[in-house]
Amino acid sequence: MFLPSLMFSQSSAEQIFNENFDADYLTICNALEGYFKLKHPGLNAQELSSGEHRDGEFVKYKRWQSFWKSRLTPEGKLGDISEFNRKKISDTSKDFNLLEDAEWTNLSYTTDLGVQIGLGRTTSLAFHPTDPNIFYVGAAIGGVWKTINGGSSYEPLGDELPYLAVSSLVLDQSNPEIIYAAISDNVWYGPPSIGVYKSIDGGGSWNNTSLEFQFSDNTRIYWMTAKPDNQNIIFVGTSDGLYKTSDGFETVELIAEGVVSDIKFKPGSSEEVYFVGNTSSFFKSSDGGITFEQSTNQVPGSGRRRLIISELNPELIYVSANNMLFKSTDSGANFDGGTNISSAEVGNGIVLISPADEEKLIVGNFNVWASEDGGESFDMISDWLPGDLPLIHVDQRNAFINPLLNDRVYLCNDGGVYSVNVNTNEFTNLSNGLQITQYYDIAISQSDVSVVSGGSQDNGNVYSQNGQWFPSANTGDGMTQAIDPNDENLRYWSYQNGSINRTFNGDVQNISNNIPSDETDNAEWQTPFILDPNDPETLIAGYQEIFRSSNNGDSWEQISDNLPFVSALDLLAVAPSNSERIYAVENYGVSTGDMFGFGQSSSRLFVKSITDNEWEQQLISVTETVEDITVNPN
Known part of the structure; x- marks a missing residue:
């Protein structure tokens, strides 16, 4: 992958971003990853998101990356998120109000x-x-x-x-x-x-x-x-x-x-x-x-x-x-x-x-x-x-x-x-009444529809029950959410860079601490974790390797070994028909982890064997990031 020599003289992430704006998303990401790797050699994502760097350039870049990865053109460039509504305003000959009769109620705090x-x-x-x-x-x-x-x-x-x-x-x-x-x-x-x-x-x-x-x-x-x-x-x-x-x-x-x-x-x-x-x-x-x-x-x-x-x-x-x-x-x-x-x-x-x-x-x-x-x-x-x-x-x-x-x-x-x-x-x-929260993820309880949880940009993790909202965590960027389908009091939520937490009847535990710390150093900004659809006591989490817990996160086993070309996984899925069939995706190779290097131009799909912990890999030749995996229930 070409790394611009200008990185050595460029003074800010903003400057690199502006000079690469006309390129595709992957090129922008690689240019910025290279900048951070050269500016902060040896620092991982956790270190670049805390302490003196707690609200620095890297955090801003990861927020940008998370926002845009699902808003790309077919060519892999940043999409014009105003295009549909501008056409809706300017072209009165067409009916753009496909949901005109839908009634929406704000559920957020x-x-x-x-x-x-x-x-x-x-x-x-x-x-x-x-x-x-x-x-x-x-x-x-x-x-x-x-x-x-x-x-x-x-x-x-x-x-x-x-x-x-x-x-x-x-x-x-x-x-x-x-x-x-x-x-x-x-x-x-x-x-x-x-x-x-x-x-x-x-x-x-x-x-x-x-x-x-x-x-x-x-x-x-x-x-x-x-x-x-x-x-x-x-x-x-x-x-x-x-x-x-x-x-x-x-x-x-x-x-x-x-x-x-x-x-x-x-x-x-x-x-x-x-x-x-x-x-x-x-x-x-x-x-x-x-x-x-x-x-x-x-x-x-x-x-x-x-x-x-x-x-x-x-x-x-x-x-x-x-x-x-x-x-x-x-x-x-x-x-x-x-x-x-x-x-x-x-x-x-x-x-x-x-x-x-x-x-x-x-x-x-x-x-x-x-x-x-x-x-x-x-x-x-x-x-x-x-x-x-x-x-x-x-x-x-x-x-x-x-x-x-x-x-x-x-x-x-x-x-x-x-x-x-x-x-x-x-x-x-003077903020009460402003409905402007930027959510990364939400989850809705399957046993009590009044229970909703969410993670948002710089406003932590929250949940509601019977119409009242409460904080799950008081600071930071709230990320992925999950609620046990059988017990609305058992909720999972995360911070940036792989900190996964469990709340049960008000008791909060950081369950990612039960994974050896050197194994979780390389984590995606929004680290994927999911509940097994066949057994909600089982969780799967993706870092550079994949881990599984059969006891709600109290302990974990590593179920992958040296997945090739992976720095930090982006997506996970479990087959509803067989808990041993697990899917994982690494997008492009652009990651937060250790700024692993460059060269990967396609997303990779990893498929776990149903008999052991061997994984088969397949290239997914797309210019956009893969945003979700859905497994046929049969």
Whole structure:
């Protein structure tokens, strides 16, 4: 397999991903696997998903890989997940509503379950011009939501959008019935953009605008902002450049090339506007965005840059860039040499100036920190586990100020929406009612249909019984689920990279610990395990080898030996007619395990003999990953 020599000089997984985006899924995966192998020699998937790497590039890559493996074209490339709904909207001559009469009821939980079991990842907020209790929420994979009571409850507005990735929102401050939504994720491992959609009836319906992208463009929208004195003039910062409309997106023009990660107007001005990207340059316009000039001052650093401004002091600007904070007190004419804020573990996370005190900064990434002295020192004001500090969800994505309220800031994170009182550092969870959880897997009890379990992205494992939801595990990415068909109180669930757990009447045991640890080091991100359909006390789990337990996971035996070309298995199945007939699939050879190497271009099917532990292998020549195995019951 060809490994690009550029890997040695490339500095990030995002860069490698973008340079390989036009290739097929397998090539992208191999390029990224090679990057991690070279950058972190000797580390396995568990080590790259914990400790200092707990929310690093590898975890983001595995989330990307898991999302896209079932969304490929017949040629093995990333599919356009908006295509069907875009056709449904544009072609009114056909009936696309095949399930129009189906009634759907939400079964998932709608309230925060505590610790790190929130509702899901949010990206953006937009506030009503006169009512502080009305605001709109954009979700990473969840659409647009509206609250009229300050976040106590929400209604969905974006279900008719082509797909539900929203990275930025603009609410027309002169006519709040007009809403603009950037259909995009704002992270490299999320879906790219198809452009900006517009509603003129408060979110009741949506239409595409002149700012359109093809999915294959791999463009992402990071930020949108409207000109204060003319809400038809909107600037859009993207990975492709800076776009501008002067007529509410009837038309649009590209006015600057390159990555534009943030753009903001100087407080109190409709003429002075700034933007930054992923270079050390700072750009400023004094004519409302007609022309921009590059500052002679540099704001060095790496990663996504953010602009931080304050209504309290319009001359004050901060630029944040990967643990560095650069300050200007003259509207960007000059910047200082920068302050290292790595003590607050900010990285490329949020930085915001308090609306009550220009010396107070609220910053964060994993946790939230506050500075009372303009960034010279920081104190942690939230924690991700129960303790003395307020507990909120991790991974702060964006921060906002409601112009009508000067005592709080709002945070968008992987659990939902929070507000922080800037005078007391008290947090309020405003997430309840957002139905935006991203599930990897669910299971439904066959003995009690009220029992459902699920594992989701960054919101752990949960289960319901008689309509009430409870956490099975309080953190991490929840993965594969199973429920004993004869006893709804016996449930199995897993974390990423092969940690399989059993819950029986409230007692939780990590049953993968009963397999020798060196045997489970090589595990798929979503490690397969199944219950034998003929005997639910029997479990089969797939790592680099295959293991079977006949006592609900208390002990295991290895039933394969040195399966060829396998690093970490993807799928398992047991024949309902014979428990000894077991099937296993390794897709492509792209795995998490030990970054085993390259060269395999087909999936492999392994079939166990019914008389012994010998396995026969067969190549499956497909360009897409194999997503499921179903065995004829006869």
